Amino acid sequence: MLTIEHLRFQRDEFELAADFSLAEGTRAAIIGPSGGGKSTLLSLIAGFDLPDKGRVLWDGEDMGLLAPGKRPIAVLFQDNNIFPHLDILTNVALGASPRAWPAAAAMERAREALSQVGLAGFEGRKPGVLSGGQQSRAALARILVTERPVVLMDEPFAALGPAMRAEMLELVVRLLPEATILMVTHDPEDAKRFATQVLFVNEGLVSLPTGPAEFFAHPEGAVAEYLS
């Protein structure tokens, strides 16, 4: 269970408030207008920012001051998900063995993950020669080898076209069936296709999780305005 407990975060004029829980294996879409606090919420969960009040708990354990890399959380960013100077295999292996010389076992695991995302044979290539879709697959392969139960995705496939984006989301669902995933998206269609819960974030307020059918069936107020 991922629990966001009485979370408060203020920077200058902006204030974020969140208080919700997600059962293990939930895929939550975080939607809402720009500047509402979606990415800030992910930053707080990931540990890049620390809350002024409240706690982030995984399975009842407070993640407190844990550094981002020590949390049971993997992150797919909007961009810069791949180190451009390292080959694809090393990029992926770093997910399992973040050392100066990644362990041989991690390299082997990375090969398997690359095969799972359809990038077998691309191990020695640099990211620059890969297409956007292939780079996204490589980043997903790295998520696989990290084997962390929570995955945060901040519009990770925004640069891809609609068809490729749908394909990637299907791949995420297929390869990470047990992960608890929170994904920021601007596309309601992505949320409908992917999510089992929806969180609406507007002006720093995070709604309680709602099933997508209910959420999209009866939109009211700010939600209706946003969806229109």
Next chain:
Amino acid sequence: MAGRAQPLSASTWLGIAAAAAIPLLILTTSAAVVLKAEAGRGFSAADWAAIQFTIWQAALSAGISVALAIPVARALARRRFPGRGVLITLLGAPFLLPVIVAIFGLVAMFGRNGILNGLLTGLGFEPISIYGAHGVVLAHVFFNLPLATRLSLQGWQAIPGERMRLAATLGMGPAAVARHLELPMLARVVPGALLIIFVICTTSFAVALTLGGGPRATTVELAIYQALRFEFDLSRAAYLSVIQLGIAAVAAFIALKFATTPGFGPGLDRAQRRWDAQGLWHRVFDFAVIGIAALFLLLPVASVLLDGLPRILQLPEPVWIATLRSLLVALASTVLVVVATIAIATAATSVGPRSRYIEGAGLLAIAASPLVLGTGLFIILFPVIDPSRLALPITALVNAVVTLPFALRVMIPAMQTFEADFGRLSDSLNIRGWARLRLLVLPRLRRPLGFAAGIAAALSMGDLGVIALFADPETATLPLQIFRLMGAYRMDDASGAAALLLIVSFALFWVFDRGIGRDADD
């Protein structure tokens, strides 16, 4: 990154320690000279003369450099011609040019047996001497004309192209463009350029050492050197060091407050589209200005190479030993700079808003006079050990300290870019410490790191400062060896050694810049 409260990592602490070491060294050496200086000693006539000459020559050098640079920069801004980019790149070369090499070239051009005196005596005039106040100013103009030109050129490039187009549609001629666009720009750029060059000229010991001297051309730094080396009057050296500290601090404070950043800015080879000044005489004037400036800057260096290259293989053994010593000093200094730069840049990008204190501490050395640092270290070491025994390590250390600000100006922005692009990804993957350095930071930052290392190596190789204070006859570096050869009128050997120093300095820069920075990914 807002709101982080994680404990600082070991590498961040290392960077903080490295940054703190700079003000600590400056404060310790300053304290040593202040404590050694006799309070109430008062200025002697020679001290006053040194202070007055230091300020006078720096002001005159800055004024002449900027006055000459303005037409050169304007000509470069409004003309396109083959080799323009190369010429502008070469304007950055004097920064790395060993002072003693440039002095040797200037002596070859303007000295008693130089080309200018050959022309003058051929026309029946008396020959002129390069030694003395005018020689010091000439050398300073040689070194700072390129800097002033680059600073002014940045000003021209900053004028938006739309303004030039508007001026063209209004039919504005060169005078109107100068009045309405160029003069307002110069009013912003010139004070900064004057101040920066003034500061540089107050701390250019090697120029005063080689071309100055005597009651009318002794700077404060040269007086410190004479007090230590010839009079062995530690108290007077300390007293003069306090004065030098004051001059440098006031000048640096004013420069930092009002000066614009010179930068190594790209894009200077971009010619501005101009519709005015297209007449024949304007073109002739511009190309004449560019040609004269290029000859003034290139001929001394070319003469060093042409005269010295054939003599290199005949150089005596002590010159080669001195070369080896200089290489060791340069490499040690470069290692220090690289390690300190990476540590400080890492720390400066890890501590959020407090980073400016770390960066500021590292940059503090820009206002430090190497001679004062050296004098302080001399005073501290003298009761304990013969300072000449530590001549080479101290030269490497001081060279590293004074080069550090240049390296930091290159590396900190690069590190900030890296952290902005990949910091969170690295954090989320828990790639830290040695792994982060080996796999991510060093490969991504190879190009700026190679450039910074190249600058450190070349500047240290050509340095003629602290070594002059500390060295005994057995421990000369190559620049000091050249100075001694010139003093002994062994000009053939000095010429070969100057060519050798020039080649080695630029080769070091090239090796580090290309060797480390080669094939770097963008």
